[in-house]
Amino acid sequence: MQKLFLGIYGSILASTFLVLLCSYYVLSSINQYRYEQHLEMVLEGTASLLHKGISRQEEANQVRWISLASSLLDANLTITESTFSQQHKYSLKRVNNSSAQTSEKYIAHYQAPQSSLRVSIEFDGITEHILSATAFFMLNELGRLPAEQRQAAFDEMRQHFHYSVFRVPQIDLNLDSRQQSRLKNGDTVVAVIRELGRGSAFNVYAPWGKTSDALVLGPIAFFNPYPNYIAALVLGVALLIMAVVVMLIIRKLGQRLTALQASVDAISPAATEIPEQDENQEVISALSSKIQNMAQRIEKLLEEKAYMIRAVSHDLRTPIAKLHFRLEAISEKVGSDDKMVRSCHDDLRQLNLLIDELLTYEKLEATRDIKFKPLDLAHIISNQVDGLKVVNPKLNIKTIPPDLPATGIAGNEVLLCRLFENILHNAERYAKNQIAVEIIQHDDDIEVVVDDDGEGLQENVIPYLFDPFFRADQSRNSAKGGYGLGLAIARQIVLQHHGSIKASNNELGGARFQLRLPLEQANHD
Known part of the structure; x- marks a missing residue:
């Protein structure tokens, strides 16, 4: 009962831990995927502006421009030549970070249509430097254009952003005095706002040149991972499902046990009274x-x-x-x-x-309690062989080896004599001219093989050969047969000695009986 309890309890604990571990892993994987998607959407507009800025630079000025842009972004900016230039391509991936002290790093790759230049930005995450630099790059690109072209260029730039980008009068902005002062002084302001029901977000404000307007980026939502209690919720749902499944299994098991009860009742003789069972009694009880x-x-x-x-x-x-x-x-x-x-x-x-x-x-x-004592098995077999030679002197009986060596075994002498008497007389009954008896000693037991050159056994009767009153009439001459109890008695004696016996056909064409008796027995005189 204790082993069964520990097995069931251990299985439940292992299943619960596995479900919790899988839930946490799945939740972490989903959050990681959502975070990478969030970074990709926030940074695409910035990457498109950087590509514009680098593309219009002369080769001699690109290194200086990249160095300045990297300082503004507080990120590593590189460019490479790419043969892929047929369509717009933008991707983001996480890179292995050798330092355990810093956060994960990501690389965003951007390549504009019909361009062989690819811009790569290596960064740790969305920071105020990146947001401020984005507003700076946009205003810088617009400032290079004539006034009549700026609105069209502004509309084209906004298509690469996944958050709101618009121009608004500074007077309409909801800023405190310190933020308004910074904006009037030409500084970029990054403000954290909290939207009801939507969490926190960034808003970026930058003065629109010498006008009284401002460029507004945002709101740019913070990344909000799914909370860990979702894993607990998943665990609870999983445990509920497990409980339902276990209940269904137990119900099915109860039905089968009830059917088994009916089968047990059917074995009862009609005259035997079966005690009435309490309706509230458990099925197993x-x-x-x-x-x-x-x-x-x-x-x-x-x-x-x-x-x-x-x-x-x-x-x-x-x-x-x-x-x-x-x-x-x-x-x-x-x-x-x-x-x-x-x-x-x-x-x-x-x-x-x-x-x-x-x-x-x-x-x-x-009989269940048979007394054993040390015996010489070879001596017992030799006596039975000698007795058979007296009864049937014309029969050629050989032992292998010819002079059987002493073989010690613990057993019951009377029963072992009866065992080999039955086996040898069965072989003598069906043998034509020859019987062979071989003793083979193994590490843990002794094997005795008895062969005859009779008509042999049919394969379909071998499984029933040791059943009481069974006679292999079709494979052995029934006129010589006994009552079908000799081999059944032999098997019972072998089982009493914790051994085994089996029948087969040998190379002579007759029957072979193989007995194995262990060297050690549990009960000694």
């Missing part, structure tokens, strides 16, 4: 209760099955013993060599063998 109830019913059924097998097996032994006794009496009258009597004795022995197999298999299934 209810399901847990039903599964516990089902486990108790299954355990009871298994106990009843085991009791029934033992009872039937023991009850069968009495009439079988009576039949043996009566056959002995009959054989005294008809002779012990009578064919029918011998057949009856054989059938009774087979029936006793079947009962013994059933009891053995049921006991192995029910």
Whole structure:
């Protein structure tokens, strides 16, 4: 439960942190993009004026003019020749700043139509120097023209500005006495204004030559980034969406658990009463209760099955013993060599063998606590091989290596003897001339491989070969077969020893059984 809680809680915390981090990154990226767009719009008009000023300069005067313009702008101004001259081109980009002490730097590139000259301005941001210089450059360009051409030139210049540029009488300006005094003295005034509902902005005022008018630039809005609480708002929305999604998942899970409850109830026998569930009980608690109830019913059924097998097996032994006794009496009258009597004795022995197999298999299934002790596995296998050679001396049985070395293992001697007895007798039952037994010792376990040269196994029966009462009639001669419990008992013994067993076909064309038994066991005497 603690692991489940930590997993769910950790996932929620990780998801929340990831959403918050992504929200902050997205918000920062949007603000950066908006800021660059703001700089680009504010500076385009200034860049167009600089291009005009530099373009009309003689090559000898360009360096001096650029130096003066850079001082007025408090920015680095450069010019380059460009082959691109077909249309107007203006762009702005951020540049890497090697100094962590200063703010980010930007470069604005401007190139007028039909011109091969490109002007580049490197600056830190929009400052009063840039705004004042913009007004100066505009008035300077207008002052060079005859009076009758100034209005048209003024209208053409304003097209490159993304904020208001106009001429107004100084008397109509809303300036304080200090600002009015500076304006009358020919100075440029940069004032910060606050517009209701729109934040702060710059207004630039410059005297229009010797007239009583003034050039006004603005309002030029300050850049207002989206506030950080938007990231918190995004986080809240994301958490709400996550809550809805989790609720839908839990609802779907609840429906599936309810369906699983119905499946569990369907397993219940009709005679078994299922406790009534409280309507307010949680689905998982209810399901847990039903599964516990089902486990108790299954355990009871298994106990009843085991009791029934033992009872039937023991009850069968009495009439079988009576039949043996009566056959002995009959054989005294008809002779012990009578064919029918011998057949009856054989059938009774087979029936006793079947009962013994059933009891053995049921006991192995029910036993959970088997005692182990150190054993020599090679010695156990050698004894079983020697016994098989006595039973069938014509069969060629070889061991690999020929003299099996001592192989220590922890196990139950009685069960291991029964295991290899069943495997070897199964191979002997179907072998034509040869059986091979190989022992391979690995670092953690011992592998035993038993091959025969019989007819082999069909692939479709191999998965069912170790099931109780299964007989591979189509791939092995059923006339030689037993009752289908020998290999099932072998598998149970291997599982009791925490090992594995599998069947396949070998190079001889017959069956191969591979057993792996671990060297260490959990329970020792």
